Amino acid sequence: MEEDVWRFLAWHLQKAGIETVLVGGAVVAIYTEGLYQSGDLDMVPDEFERKRIEEVLTAIGFEARAGRYFGHPQCEHLLVEFPKGPVELGEEFPVTPAEELVSGEILKILSPTDCVKDRLAGYIHWQTRDTFDQAVLVCKKQAERIDWSVLKNWCKREGALGAYEELEKAVQRE
Template sequence: MARRGPDRASFARELEPALRGRTREDRKMLFVGVLNRHMPEGREAVLVGGALVEFYTSGAYVTGDLDIIGDRDAIVPLLESAGFFKSGRTWWNTDLELVVDIAGRDLRRTETVVAVEFEGFTVPTVSLEDLIVDRLLAAKYWKSPTDWEQAVLLLTAHESRVSVGALKQKAAANDVGDSLRELTKVVGSDGPGTSPTG
């Protein structure tokens, strides 16, 4: 779909009808698609985190919020125009049943942005390989069994789509090569396994 530019009123008018009657994971993808149609060129928000896991696992993992990386100065006025209010570090819209966390401005230097085509929108996301590495980082350093389970789900569901070379390179660059080796053993055995750190 064509980019409309940073018109706050049109963002608010477009958002609600685009989300009406849609599933939880569809609503999150559509939100980012609509948001980016109203962001300045070159400053698009990138979907990361649990909402992306939810999308790639077709809802096998469910998260309550959606994390985006992007220019807070450009995003916040659009959120406010659509009735979002800030609570802590997140932005809420109870009518739209959305919680948005602007998780930062920049991606890690090793992360790659890919374009996911979704119902007429181009939604920038981190690559599947980056998403798996992110889950491995949380499993290893935060001792998070939930993130380990998400890594297992992602690799199991998308093993044929993942670039093994890129995944190994990104894991090594982020000091989770050992976790990736354990993950590939677990996925190869078709069992959920336990986190190598837990």
């Protein structure tokens, strides 16, 4: 569900010249093939232009909600948020997102490895166990696409090698 809505929105925004990167829980939902459900799409625009974003989304049936949120009357359970950028993963900046070509437009999303970093950042900085569990799910479903050496080096730079070791054990254990 999240993936279809993301592709639809990102395609229309990109067509209008508004580049976004999908981050957060919706990326987990996509890479776990729906094992995790997010409930929202976090799309970081290259430049925050609320008026232009609102124009594009209104034209395709979305309505502005409080703050940076948008919703669609036929999809009430899924909100779209446009947090201000840039995309950062802990102390890592800049982040180079993965690209996907959809009907002639390039859509951007965190790579599986960067998605795991994003989830681990929540675990490291806020001790949120659910984000750790999401990182484990992504590692299992995207095993061939995870760069473990990049994850290990990132955790070292974040001062959290223990989080990497815990992740490695959790993925091997299950």
